[in-house]
Amino acid sequence: MRYLPLTGDDRSEMLKKIGVSSIDDLFKDVPAADLNPEIDLPRHMSEMAVERALSKMAARNTAAGSVPFFVGAGAYKHHVPxxxxxxxxxxxxxxxxxxxxxxxxxxxxxxxxxxxxxxxxxxxxxxxxxxxxxxxxxxxxxxxxxxxxxxxxxxxxxxxxxxxxxxxxxxxxxxxxxxxxxxxxxxxxxxxxxxxxxxxxxxxxxxxxxxxxxxxxxxxxxxxxxxxxxxxxxxxxxxxxxxxxxxxxxxxxxxxxxxxxxxxxxxxxxxxxxxxxxxxxxxxxxxxxxxxxxxxxxxxxxxxxxxxxxxxxxxxxxxxxxxxxxxxxxxxxxxxxxxxxxMSLLGEKGLRQVARVNHKRAQDVKLALSAISGVEVLNSAYFNEITVRLPGNAADIVEKLADKDILAGVPASRLYPGAGMDDLLIIAATETVLEDDIAALATGLKEVLS
Amino acid sequence: MSMNTQGRPTAAVETDGQSTAFESFSGHRGLRLAEPLIFEMDREDTTGVDVEEVGDFDLEIAGLGRDSKIGCPGLPEPDVVRHYTRLSRKNYGIDMGPFPLGSCTMKHNPRLNEKMARLPGFGDIHPLQPISTVQGALELMETLSHWILELTGTPAVALSPKAGAHGELCGVMAIRAALEARGDAREVILCPESAHGTNPATAAFCGYKVKSIPAKDNGRVDIEALKQSLDDTVAAVMVTNPNTCGLFEDEVREIADAVHAAGAFFYCDGANFNAIVGKARPGDLGVDAMHLNLHKTFSTPHGGGGPGSGPVVFSDALKDYVPLPYVVKTADGLTLKEHADDKDPSMGRLVAFHGQMGMYVRALSYMMSHGSDGLKQASEDAVLSANYILASLQDVMTASYEGPCMHEALFDDRFLKDTGVTTLDFAKAMIDEGYHPMTMYFPLVVHGAMLIEPTESESKNNLDQFIRSMRGLVEEAKSGNVARFSGAPYFAPMGRLDETQAARKPVLKYEAAE
Missing domain, CATH: 3.40.640.10 (Type I PLP-dependent aspartate aminotransferase-like (Major domain))
Known part of the structure; x- marks a missing residue:
């Protein structure tokens, strides 16, 4: 096992120094009936095998950076240097x-x-x-x-x-x-x-x-x-x-x-x-x-x-x-x-600049979505996130857009189920959003609504 | 080509021993670099990032613009890299040497785990993106849960608690919820005197009074005294096992039986689970709730104080009260239950999202790497190494209890009696030996405690060298060389720091001189 430095000889010598004959003598305080239970789990794996197994799981998820991405509501995708x-x-x-x-x-x-x-x-x-x-x-x-x-x-x-x-x-x-x-x-x-x-x-x-x-x-x-x-x-x-x-x-x-x-x-x-x-x-x-x-x-x-x-x-x-x-x-x-x-890289100057880009992107999203018939933007003052009222169930629409590889935002019903907010969608736009992403969102939404 | 242009290799020069007394012009002392705060670098109006230009446009923020100065400097990237690299060199980490900090389990942090946590499919997914797009993340949580349940022998686990103390909160809240569900208001939680401070603090958080239970001379819970304290006002008993003295509670089944007979619950602080992974299962021992510290037992990095991760396992009696959210299997795959309906007895939500995903990935990577055989071997090696240290030092230091110990060896300061050296001094002298000191003054039940936890990550050579250093220090202390201890550390980046002054007149942030 690659993380364990002691060798078999080391272990024997150490047991001898301690004055016991087997490792289980050191576990004598554990009730005998409970010691060394059968554990039904796989045996150790090589680094390569672990990497392969976990990468397979990771590949089943849609990474934010791989699609037009507008999900926020408490966690935000920003560029980290x-x-x-x-x-x-x-x-x-x-x-x-x-x-x-x-x-x-x-x-x-x-x-x-x-x-x-x-x-x-x-x-x-x-x-x-x-x-x-x-x-x-x-x-x-x-x-x-x-x-x-x-x-x-x-x-x-x-x-x-x-x-x-x-x-x-x-x-x-x-x-x-x-x-x-x-x-x-x-x-x-x-x-x-x-x-x-x-x-x-x-x-x-x-x-x-x-x-x-x-x-x-x-x-x-x-x-x-x-x-x-x-x-x-x-x-x-x-x-x-x-x-x-x-x-x-x-x-x-x-x-x-x-x-x-x-x-x-x-x-x-x-x-x-x-x-x-x-x-x-x-x-x-x-x-x-x-x-x-x-x-x-x-x-x-x-x-x-x-x-x-x-x-x-x-x-x-x-x-x-x-x-x-x-x-x-x-x-x-x-x-x-x-x-x-x-923050030491950004400084006040960089923070203010990134904040402006965020706000601009949100304005662009607002503008693009306002132009879609049936979509109502609820915000007049906002930073990088807006809420829109959709002519339909927001969770269903988000799911359909996800099928088109667009992650459009957080349906308000996911946070407030049963609160009469089924048609509301919370949409975030940070500096990581590109013009093409906004166009894809608007086009995708139009298609789903039509 | 400026290197040694005269073609002569450098050679050691004899010095008179006095030449190190000078002050350097730079304030640095070779690789011991003096480093100012970022606020002292005159970079108020610059930035170390290149941001896209968006030109002029009208802000839609209701006139609530931030007009006043914020006051955060922005350094160019080379300066940032150098600043934090220089700072890092003033730190001691597991990567640098043995870190026998008892109860904290400073074992090797495999870099594979870091790499796995950074796969975009784990590191770059949002907690609120559609469930259909995070099936692999839920699969990871489900797989981790399976490993935890199998290793602990329990039927349910709540993954979301953010750290050990948060896990305790989760466990005790479940206990209170279960008691209230059966209409049984109880008001007391029993904790041994040797308990971690978080135990009584958690009990108080959940509205319980805390009563202390004494220990026997052999460092274990006094079960007769416990039985006398157990009545129908007692909600739970919180016991760390292996306990904070590094000993296994050999009467753990009797404790569980007595607690259950009184209608109370058995909370086990699992901070020391690393000693018994694969060797014994808390579920078999009658535990009702126990938190795991993924950052101890399963090697997610401590990171200078966090983040941690503290999943809690539950017995059948408590499993209905687990916090939201949790993973549920459906015909369409896995989903998350994020909201309670009226009939759901869940204690509610403990954190904004789903807990410490980054730590789940690292912990599962660690578990899969070790496998059932490796996890058991790791526990055995940790216990073996602690006992080796106990056996190698108990003739010169004073062991508080008779062995065998579990994963850590507890000494007290009786061996320093009349030397003028304290546990603190001894710890600081260990810094000069190149070690991070052991845990000192904890547990509180022995005088001047020194709790040594070598973990399974040290080779026998490392252990032998450590033992030689410790024996040498003991000899120095006993021979009256007090100055070596009272002035220590001498070779650290800084001399001993004045904690009293810091507390008397707190300066908690940088303020520019007027």
Whole structure:
């Protein structure tokens, strides 16, 4: 077996040194009846054989890069520079552990410090942590944090918060004291949805959670939400599932957010069928000690040189156990590194440029689809994603377009089944979409509808 | 051609030993390169990517443009490559040497697994694209599930939890859901004192009070004390097996029976499953729920702190409560159940999409490479290597418990008594020996714990060299050479870092000097 260095002779010598005659003497604490069960699985395989078997499975999937591709709704296909994957595959990063021994983990730690600085800047907040599992769990953690900060229990989720995020928040709070109220989504009337949210805020409210751009693509001014929330001593939590939008749209911090959570996948990370991704979590300085997750901070070493360490760990489970701010331990280290490397290449300038291309592509899609009879675009303000009303069942239409090798988007019914949204399709267009792809989508859709 | 133009090979020169005391002009010290933050490189207004020009057009963003400065520098590609390469050289990874970090299972990360995860058919598929276009992905999830079920001897698995602690949350939520379904409100979860911190934190997350159960002198759960604590208020017992002292709970079946007799559930923290893969199956031992750390047992890379992946296996009693989504077989092939109907007892959704696909591919690649025979051999080699270390060091260090141990050997600091050297100092001195230190001060049940997990990835030569280093350090400590330890590390990229200062006045991001 190619990964196991010990030889038969080594094993014999080692057993002799230990003073036992067989390996099973070392397993004597396992109940004898349960030791060495029959395992009905194949024997070991060569590298070539494994590669062949897995490649066969992979070939049964339609890769995003091989077709006109417009699928978004919380995960986005962007171009990731080759440098990013090269850096994160360096063994010193790939095969390192959590940086608990900072003298030999400054690479990881400095990269986290850069990540925290980038995320704080992008979200317009004071501080960010070292990343969470993904955007949805970060969102759940934010709701829990708002209760700790405000000592109130009612969280209000806006209707255009990604359905999966809302479900995750509900799951995470089902056995806590939190009371979660989810508002009705109004894909065709985002302002009415926002107004209803503002109306719902009262003195019992711990936080409101708003996604911007919303899951249907609408871009909204959240300043009035922040004002109302703050007047009632509630926190505004803003969820961003498309971080590329932060290169064009006013930041959540500028709109008055108290906590910003996000899915960072768009920068540095591939689609990967939904994971691993990275949750972003940023807040204001005064709430730092209520934050969940790992934090990296600056300090000095014994020679007075600047260095970095994990810090404020008295919030965390390995110190505080049942009194910790969260049970989270692992973060998304390598995904955060990918984010940081990609972001270091982009910079503010590149991010703004890529964001413009995204917005332009979405405009082009909007224009092309608006021209099709029976298709109605619901968005007036948007970033790189729009929702269209189709003259038919969107899931069926998506399936027919998939047969033509066009992946047209996410039927809203996949996220909101039974909610009367069967004719809605959420369509994303990033910088990876070409003019030809848009033409193919428009032509394909016309054919399917005719 | 500038190389050695005089044609003379270089030769070693004798030095007076003082010449290394100078400061270099660059701030670097040879290959120990000083590296600033990207924010200190004066690249505020540049970018390292070439983006297509789209010309002028009107934005449709309701006037909500981002007019203020963001403040993220963009470096040219050569600078980015160099910056992160230089940073990487300040890290220690498994690729560089033995990494005997107990409980963390730092085993070899095969590169085949990286290659497989990057196949476009896995790496470049969207979680919400039509099910008909991802049949191979669902097949992979189904195949991985089959391997996990077979290795654990359980009837159901939830793949989606993102890491070990997230798996614990999934497991304990299933327990609470099952109890509520039978109208049985219980309020307590029992954890041994030696438990990982995530266990009590998870119990609290699910609304339970945590009660501690004591250990016996031999490092195992005190089953008599456990039985006394078991009553109809106890929802579950969370036990790590093999436990955090590196020992197999030899009375595991009795624990399971007692827990079940009390109407409670047996949660097993599977962080140490790597010791018994192919040797024993948790399902056979009476476990109701157990998470696996794919990033430990099945070698998906730790990546400097994640991402992890924490699938949870369930017994028949809990399998109805698994989270969404999960793969279902139909006449047309495989599909995903993504939403619960009214009658569905599922605990709900734990993550936005389907979990850590990238980790599933790597883990399955690892499993298929090893096969049933190789997985069992890997467990045996891990246990053999840990016992070899125990046998080779217990005459000079103080083993906390009598062997045999499982995949890790636990020592405490009694052997350092009166030397002036602490466990922390000892660990830092190991850095100077070229090793990543063992886990220190965990588990909490022994004083100054040193938990050594060699894994199956080390050759006998490596183990022998490690043992020689450890024995040498023990001798140094006992001979009174305190400075070698208290000032360590001397040969790392940095000297010992001041964690107290970092916590007292937290600086959590770069801010330009005014």
């Amino acid at each position: 080759a440098t990013v994957d090269h850096i994160i595959q360096r063994g010193e990063f790939l095969t390192a552990y959590t940086p608990y021994q900072p003298e030999i983990a400054q690479g990881t730690l400095q990269a986290i410090f850069e990540f925290q600085t980038q995320v704080a800047a992008l979200t317009g907040m004071d501080v960010a942590n070292a990343s969470m599992y993904d955007g949805s769990t970060a969102c759940g953690e934010a709701v829990l944090m708002a209760r700790r900060v405000t000592r109130k229990k009612k969280a209000i989720l806006c209707g255009s918060l990604h359905a999966h995020y809302a479900r995750v928040v509900e799951t995470m709070t089902q056995y806590t004291e939190d009371v979660v109220v989810t508002q009705q989504a109004q894909p065709a009337n985002p302002q009415a949805e926002l107004d209803a949210l503002i109306d719902a805020i009262d003195d019992e409210t711990s936080c409101v959670v708003v996604q911007n751009p919303g899951v249907f693509g609408h871009v909204l001014d959240l300043t009035p939400v922040a004002e109302k929330a703050h007047a009632h001593k509630a926190l505004l939590i803003v969820a961003v599932t498309e971080v590329m939008s932060l290169g064009m749209i006013k930041s959540p911090g500028e709109m008055g957010a108290d906590i910003v959570v996000g899915e960072g996948q768009s920068i540095g990370n591939g689609l990967m069928f939904g994971g691993p991704y990275l949750g972003l979590f940023a807040t204001n300085q005064k709430y730092v000690r209520q934050m969940p997750g790992r934090l990296c901070g600056e300090t000095v070493d014994s020679n007075g040189d600047r260095g970095f360490v994990l810090t404020l760990s008295t919030r965390e489970q390995h110190i505080r156990r049942e009194k910790a701010t969260s049970n989270i331990c692992t973060n998304s280290g390598l995904c955060a590194l990918a984010f940081t490397v990609h």
